[in-house]
Amino acid sequence: MGRSPCCAKEGLNRGAWTALEDRILTEYIKVHGEGGWRNLPKKAGLKRCGKSCRLRWLNYLRPGIRRGNISPDEEDLIVRLHKLLGNRWSLIAGRLPGRTDNEIKNYWNTTLSKRIQVQEARLSAGGEEPISKKSKNVLASPLSHNVVRTRAAKCTKVFINPQSPRKELLLADYDKPMDSDHQPNGNEFSSPSSFENSSSSNFLVDFGMDSELGFANLVSSGFSSGDQLFSEEMQLYQQYWSGNIGTGEDCVVDDQFQPNTILNFQSLNSLLDADANQGDWLELAETS
DNA sequence: AAAAGACACAACCGCCTTGGC
DNA sequence: TGCCAAGGCGGTTGTGTCTTT
Known part of the structure; x- marks a missing residue:
């Protein structure tokens, strides 16, 4: 009944790791690499849960970990x-x-x-x-009014409402606060304008990408050097918005964008430098 | 100096997602 | 398509240390 535990708890060490355990784990991973956590303790001769080994490695033993003194x-x-x-x-x-x-x-x-x-x-x-x-x-807990929920918005297509100007989604529009009551559904990704118009279907993005990955990459790729955001994918996207890619109503764009494709943020730096409500412009739908 | 409370952080727990079959 | 194992993640707890009274 229920979920089986990740490992049998009997006879396992718990609590703080000893120097010896650390050394055994480190040596084992040096030789065999990461992964296979469930079987690792047995193979390495550790009386620990696999999850515990993984955590210990990722948080403390892994090379390159910096501890304390957060600048x-x-x-x-x-x-x-x-x-x-x-x-x-x-x-x-x-x-x-x-x-x-x-x-x-x-x-x-x-x-x-x-x-x-x-x-x-x-x-x-x-x-x-x-x-x-x-x-x-x-x-x-996150400040609910301005937190970007980036989970599970799998996208494969772009739908554009022909009535909407193409550049409607450029950053200027995102200055406007979004209706916080709006609850997007499915794979919808709406511009603030569409929120304001209570017309959540004006803009749907489905890029064949995991939006979370896209946003994560956005954060990690461009944050400290904003202009890097304008990658090749970005240029593709800009071309698209300027009409060079895709034509006609309800343009469907497949395979034009790679997973890192992002909206035309001028830079994430400016995004984060703006006021506390800045985060409101982006919300990706949570799948229900 | 000792006890109590507050703090910091390592570790654990359980749920969720993903990938393989 | 569904199941299951493994990995990943965020929330929570346990405990050692520090500070205050």
């Missing part, structure tokens, strides 16, 4: 990315070389969320009650 720049980046992505720790960590999702998550929950809370409390003149341990989880 102000990194901190700033975390705050911005969290504002945009919510608790997508792995995505955030992907933008911070050497940092792990677990470390960032911990840092957020113990330090940053509180600091932000204090800052916000100062801004809003009324004094707020001190942060209790119980309120931590609330603080850690």
Whole structure:
């Protein structure tokens, strides 16, 4: 009944890893490589759950891990990315070389969320009650009004409402706040304009890509050097919007765009530099 | 100096997604 | 197409350390 546990718990070590266990795991992975976590403990001679081995390796033993001393720049980046992505720790960590999702998550929950809370409390003149341990989880949750939900929007086609100007989706439009009550469905990806018009079907994007991947790559590829965003795919996309690719009504574009294809953001830097509501312009549908 | 409370972070848990068959 | 195993992820807990009283 129910899900079988990842491993038998009996006779396994739990809690903090010893130096010896670390060495065994490191040596084993050096020889055999990563993967096969379930069988790894038995093969390596570790009395640990496979998941535990994986976590230990990814978060602490893996080469290139940086520990502690999160710089102000990194901190700033975390705050911005969290504002945009919510608790997508792995995505955030992907933008911070050497940092792990677990470390960032911990840092957020113990330090940053509180600091932000204090800052916000100062801004809003009324004094707020001190942060209790119980309120931590609330603080850690994404700010719902401006978090980009990037999950599961598989796309293979682009549909354009012929009535809509092609460049309607350029960044200028995204300055407008989106109707937060709007609940997109299916594979819909709507421009703010379409939200404002309560016409969610004006614009559908289906790029044959995992939008999460696309956005993750957007974040990781262009964030620190905004103009890099204008990759080949970007140029293709721009050509498309300027009418050089695809013609006619309800243009269907297949295979023109690679997974990293993104909308015409001027740069992610400017995106993140803008005010707190900036994240509102993008919302990808969650599949239900 | 000791106890209590707060903090920081490593590790665990369970759900979800993905890929192979 | 459905099932299952494996991997990945985010939330939560446990515990050692630090700070305050």
